[in-house]
Amino acid sequence: MASLLSVQCAASLKKSGNVIHLRRAAVRIHSREYSSRKTTSSEYLHESVVPSMHYQKSLPRLPIPKLEDTIRRYLAAQKPLLDEDQFRTTEKTALDFQAGVGKQLHEELVTQDKNNKHTSYISGPWFDMYLSARDSVVLNFNPFMSFNPDPKQDYNEQLVRSTNMVCSAVRFMKTLRAGLLEPEVFHLNPAKSNTDRFKSLIRWVPSSLSWYGAFMVNAYPLDMSQYFRLFNSTRIPKRGRDELFTEEKGRHLLVMRKGNMYVFDIVDRDGNLVKPAEIQSHLKFILSDSAAAAAFPLGVLTSENRDVWAGLRDKLISAGNSEDLRLVDSALFCLCLDDESMRDHIHISHNMLHGDGCNRWYDKSFSIIVTKDGQAAINFEHSWGDGVAVLRFQNEIFKDTTEKPLVHPGSDPAAVDSASAVRRLHFNLDAELQQGIKKAKENFNSAVSRLTIDAIQFQRGGKEQLKKSKLSPDAVAQLAFQMGFLRQYGQTIATYESCSTAAFKHGRTETIRPATMHTKCCSHAFVFQPDKHSVEELRGLLNDCSTCHGQLTKEAAMGQGFDRHLFALRYLACSKGQALHGLYTDPSYAAINHNVLSTSTLTSPAVSLGGFAPVVPDGFGIGYGVHDDWIGCNVSSYPARNVHEFLQCVHKSLEDIFSVVEGKPLS
Known part of the structure; x- marks a missing residue:
């Protein structure tokens, strides 16, 4: 998740x-x-x-739901996933939890929350969940959001676009820090x-x-x-649990090209933006550097298992690399200059989500990636925060670079000594570190070789038509995923939709559970029995799904889901060394948290694509957007699932839904 x-x-x-x-x-x-x-x-x-x-x-403050409401919502989410016998067992276990151990834990959680009014009850456990995870951040955590091209084609040239993005990022940082x-x-x-x-x-x-x-x-x-974690911030690997590092005094940019690492100041000693023409000169110098690709690209270590990376980082420090590592960690952000041009949107998704592992520092709070042909994206580390801050940053950068660019096609870089201003980092790597880098690259290649990404654009209709029909656009998209999976695999499966709780102090996210008895009934009618239902009956089922989904989204944004509450109660029990109640060891609890359909929506004037990997080996990672007159899906999978077939099933489901919306019988 x-x-x-x-x-x-x-x-x-x-x-x-x-x-x-x-x-x-x-x-x-x-x-x-x-x-x-x-x-x-x-x-x-x-x-x-x-x-x-x-x-x-x-x-x-983020409210803690009533325990009885959490259990009721939990059981409602379980019902479409279980048969009658399984549900009765899960219901009995959940009600026993509610009446006993759960009640005690809930009371302790409420007391703890009252004693920590400066934050939310989920903030600490959620940070701990992220930072204690030992899996690679690549594919498991870091998502990407790609920029739309600059409407003025000439401004998409790699040097021009990179310079403007760096300048706008500094302007954003200064605007933020000045309040x-x-x-x-x-x-x-x-x-x-x-x-x-x-x-x-x-x-x-x-x-x-x-x-x-x-x-x-x-x-x-x-x-x-x-x-505040957007800039000068990095996730530092530590054995058992990572740390977040922020050094706001850092004035330099980290630039990566061909796996080589460079730094130069983009803020002067007085705290002002370095002249854009000078930044342009420094970036031109890096792009013109004839140095070969790094034989041992250090960045690939950030894709390793966190304990393995922590051990190798300790060795790096022991080998005398602490000063250069400090420059990497304290840089305002990372700019990745790729020498490759993008073939299509699938190539863009793979490159921006993971790349080749060598020209990235995945631990930075965010990296701006700019390819040879000027395609750009943000890849961000997820533990420090959620995408709301990153999306705000991305939108501001896109607006600023397209409306008020500081350098232009044909602009002359400043006549400065970039060779002196730009420092290429050189690391002392003994045989053990070189072997660690080699092994990390092998592990990286193995992991990303298993990932497939595909996408569709459904052009028949979108948000405007659905709203006119009084249907929730998001409910329709989620229903299409339920129908698509049912059509492909004959199942209703655990589904996760991300929901921000940013309306509350230190809110993070809550889960919307789109698989409901309404979507199950509707999906079965559309997929298996379309000839047994009139258009009016099918439309009624769509209405029921829309209403139910709307209620779930309201509850989630109000902090009234069940996932975070149960997570916090489990975290509290574990922190006390208390044995877990049967609710948490029930196979149905493991099943509902094995999110085969992991989904998140994204629409923005700045963003072209967004995506992430599946969160389980047999899952789909579904980034989607419902636009005014079309619906887009960018979906990833591992070999256990066929993403191409799934998208065909989703497209067919959308066709059927829109036929019913238009009053047409299903063919």
Whole structure:
């Protein structure tokens, strides 16, 4: 589950009778024009009237659901996955947990939460889950989001685009750290709340009360606590549990090309952006470097098992490489300059998700990858935060580089001594370290060779048509995945949809469970018995699925799912050395957490593709977006599943759904 893209507020938030559709909000937030922006110097993207973290202190706390509600939701999610005998056993076990051990653990969790009001009950355990995982971050954790091309074709040239992205990233960083970045807020009534007048007022409301001031005009601030980890941050491998490192004093950029590593300053001693023409000169120098590809590319070690990498890192330090490793860890971010051009969107997905393992430092909080033909993407390490912060960054960078680029085709790089300004890192590698790199590369090649990616674009309709038909676009996409899997494998299977809980202080994610009795009934009717149901009956089943999915998304975004609550109770029991209750050892608990269909949605004006690997060996990793008039799916699998056939089944399911929406009988 760790590799899921939490890049959309994938649900609805209900406050005082108002339903706030955060899935749509995420898109609107990231594509909107900020009305309070005013253009300043080249140092900042904009100056917000309201300080960036103005709402942080007064954000509502993530609620702990009632235990009886959690068990009820858990059993409802189990029902479509189990036969009658299995369900009765699971029900008995769950109710026993609710009445006994679970009740005690829940009371302890509530008490613990009351004593830690500065954070959320899930934050600590969730960090621990990520950082204690020993699997490679590649495929298991790091997702990617690729940029759309610059609309001005000449600006997609690798040097020009890389320079502009580096400059815009520094501008974003400076805007954020100066407190001038527009706060992340969903405006239910923007005519009242997204105005200069309101912002001029709310800035004077104390931070401890500011959320309530926004709430009074139907504006809902989102958590921004993860943003500080965007820059100068790296995941450091340690035996047993990794650590997150952040050094905000770092002024340099890490650049990788052909597995070689370079650093140079992109912020001067006064904290200002280095002149864009100088950055362009330094990047041109790196792109022109005739050095051969690294014989022992150190970056591939970041793709290793975390304990193996931790041991090799200790050896690197013992061999006298601590200073250069510190430069890697403290760099603002990593820029990966690839010498390869992309053939198609499948090639892009593979390159941006994993690449060749040599020209990446997967532990950096994020890396910007730019290929020879100017395709660009962000690959990010997932433990420090979720995709909400990364998507905001990506949208701002895309907007800034396409609307206000600082270098242009034909711009002359500065006449500076880049050979002196750019430092190529050289590491002392003994025979043991060289062997470790060689073995890491073999393991990497073996892992990625098993991954297949395919994609479809369903062109018959999308969000606009579904909304006119009063159907949830997300519910329809999720139903198509249920139908597709049933059509291919004859089963209803455990399904995970990522949902942000950023409406709460230190919220992370909650799980929407799209496989329900409604989707099971509807899928069986469409797949196995279409001739036994009228169009009206099938349409009624679609309506039921949409309504049910809408309710699940509202609950999840309100922190009212069951997955995080049960996870926290289990974590608490383990931390006390307490034997796990039968609920956690029940095979059905393992089955529902073996998420064969792992899904996350992504739509943004900046993003072309998003993707991640399956979270289980026999699973699918489904990145999807429901656009105005089409639906896209970017899906990955390992050999245990046939991704090409699955997408054919999903496409057929969408065809059938849209036929019924249009009032046509199924053929």
